[in-house]
Amino acid sequence: MTEHESSAITETPWVNPRDPALALGADGLPARSRRAPQWVDVPDEKWNDWRWQLSNRVNTLDEVGQVLNLTDEEREGLTADDKFRVDITPYFASLIDPDDPNDPIRRQVIPLGREHEAFTAMMEDSLAEDRHSPVPGLVHRYPDRVLMLVTTQCASYCRYCTRSRIVGDPTQNFNRREHEAQLEYLRRTPQVRDVLISGGDGLTLAPKLLESIIRGIREIPHIEIIRIGSRVPVFLPQRVDDELCEMLARYHPLWINLHFNHPNEITPEVSRAVDKLSRAGIPIGNQSVLLAGVNDCVHIQRALVHKLVENRIRPYYLYQCDLVEGSGHFRTPVGKGLEIMEGLRGHTSGYAIPTYVIDAPGGGGKIPVMPNYLISYSDHKVVLRNYEGYITTYEEPETYQKHDQATCAYCQHERPEPGQSGVLGLLEGERMWIEPKGFEDIHSRGNTQAHRLQDPSKWVPFGVGAIEGRAGRPLPVLEAGTAETNGTKPRGATYGPGEEPRPREGEPTASAHGELL
Ligand SMILES: *Cc1c(COP(=O)(O)O)cnc(C)c1O
Ligand code: SF4
Numbered sequence: 001m002t003e004h005e006s007s008a009i010t011e012t013p014w015v016n017p018r019d020p021a022l023a024l025g026a027d028g029l030p031a032r033s034r035r036a037p038q039w040v041d042v043p044d045e046k047w048n049d050w051r052w053q054l055s056n057r058v059n060t061l062d063e064v065g066q067v068l069n070l071t072d073e074e075r076e077g078l079t080a081d082d083k084f085r086v087d088i089t090p091y092f093a094s095l096i097d098p099d100d101p102n103d104p105i106r107r108q109v110i111p112l113g114r115e116h117e118a119f120t121a122m123m124e125d126s127l128a129e130d131r132h133s134p135v136p137g138l139v140h141r142y143p144d145r146v147l148m149l150v151t152t153q154c155a156s157y158c159r160y161c162t163r164s165r166i167v168g169d170p171t172q173n174f175n176r177r178e179h180e181a182q183l184e185y186l187r188r189t190p191q192v193r194d195v196l197i198s199g200g201d202g203l204t205l206a207p208k209l210l211e212s213i214i215r216g217i218r219e220i221p222h223i224e225i226i227r228i229g230s231r232v233p234v235f236l237p238q239r240v241d242d243e244l245c246e247m248l249a250r251y252h253p254l255w256i257n258l259h260f261n262h263p264n265e266i267t268p269e270v271s272r273a274v275d276k277l278s279r280a281g282i283p284i285g286n287q288s289v290l291l292a293g294v295n296d297c298v299h300i301q302r303a304l305v306h307k308l309v310e311n312r313i314r315p316y317y318l319y320q321c322d323l324v325e326g327s328g329h330f331r332t333p334v335g336k337g338l339e340i341m342e343g344l345r346g347h348t349s350g351y352a353i354p355t356y357v358i359d360a361p362g363g364g365g366k367i368p369v370m371p372n373y374l375i376s377y378s379d380h381k382v383v384l385r386n387y388e389g390y391i392t393t394y395e396e397p398e399t400y401q402k403h404d405q406a407t408c409a410y411c412q413h414e415r416p417e418p419g420q421s422g423v424l425g426l427l428e429g430e431r432m433w434i435e436p437k438g439f440e441d442i443h444s445r446g447n448t449q450a451h452r453l454q455d456p457s458k459w460v461p462f463g464v465g466a467i468e469g470r471a472g473r474p475l476p477v478l479e480a481g482t483a484e485t486n487g488t489k490p491r492g493a494t495y496g497p498g499e500e501p502r503p504r505e506g507e508p509t510a511s512a513h514g515e516l517l
Helices: 003-011 050-055 061-067 072-079 104-109 176-187 207-218 242-249 268-279 298-310 334-344 423-427 440-445 510-516
Strands: 145-149 194-198 225-229 254-258 284-289 314-319 355-359 366-368 374-378 381-385 391-395
Touching: 061 072, 145 176, 176 207, 194 207, 207 225, 207 242, 242 268, 268 284, 284 298, 298 314, 298 334, 314 334, 334 355
Parallel strands: 145 194, 194 225, 225 254, 254 284, 284 314, 314 355
Antiparallel strands: 355 366, 374 381, 381 391
């Protein structure tokens, strides 16, 4: 290498290849997601302008039919008179595969005829929000925090929306007088320390109006944190501009929770938008809804949480689908959520694991699906208690179209992990205990020591053969320690990971060392 070459290398700014906000496309420019054919000629200034995206949303049968090849059931859904509002930004509609009726983004925003089917335990206001509203739009359910609905408008509309009774309806919108009444309630309610701005979607408000609401909250001395729950960065990442981020940063401490349900929603545009919010000092979380036909699959959920964490978004909640009109065909049994949680804990970083919650039918608040709160789980009914001791039941769906593993690309790319099956046999009463599978050769050591960590094949690196679904060739077992690092090891002995002998009576251990300190 000549001197000239080496100085050229040091002067080239280093681009972090892992940062999704810096991803480049094939043309060397910042990566962009697909545009549906009818929008390819729209100039970039327009396409990247959030106002253009909002005013060019698609909603009629004709407009949607130009973007997607519609099925009969979608035509039925789109022409139903009393349907929940349809409106999709061109950006978000372009992410849909026009020929795949099961596209996970499509299923979230394109109505089906069956959306009108009623189901057992269906309610209009399943969380009894209206009953917990001291003033219109302010839901005061928990002692120290409130939900403040500031608008009924969203950037696009989700078919399973829990607030479809008011959302999307411009005649039910909240105006300045109502915002003032909400603020007045907060001023005279000192126990409230946390205000969650939602709707609808507060980030669809005119920038000045949004700021005046946030400032109104910030001027109240006892309000410690402000949170915004928004799907705008998902439907309309163009809205997250410098001006918005600078404005939000003036009102810290402010947190944001987004709402991603599927990895396909995390595009380069989204990565850049979320990066901007993070740089404005806003911690970002994610709330997903467990939806049949969209994300009722442990492999999809794992891919989703990994992509979220890569974008510095912390998974917060995984919601059981509410008992709300229109959501019947999205509902899954609670066992599906438990299976997903089982497939995350231990298998991935703790950072990547949300809390699985059921929002209590009847309005008891969010209840984690965990032993303390899960009172009973029997045929068709899950009995839960909330933090106050309030008891509620969640009716399981009567029909559930099982996730199709054979056609799911995420299932096909499953990362094999030995010793992770067999719980079903226990639940069904075939046996009373199970031992991790794949360790038959070391069973002679006794059950307590036949631990899965002792199988060297577990350490086959992900992506080196294993991703193909073949158990790759195990790596050679490393020498456990050397003479320098492990003085107690007999010379020449080799141990597999986890096979080291336990300390004998009286021998120093790491924990004994800790006690001495
Ligand atoms: C979700 C929600 C909150 C916030 O709950 P966290 O568990 O603190 O995130 C507050 N009020 C209402 C009415 C809610 O639905
Ligand atoms: S963004 Fe939220 S409030 Fe708006 S339609 Fe979707 S779920 Fe409902």
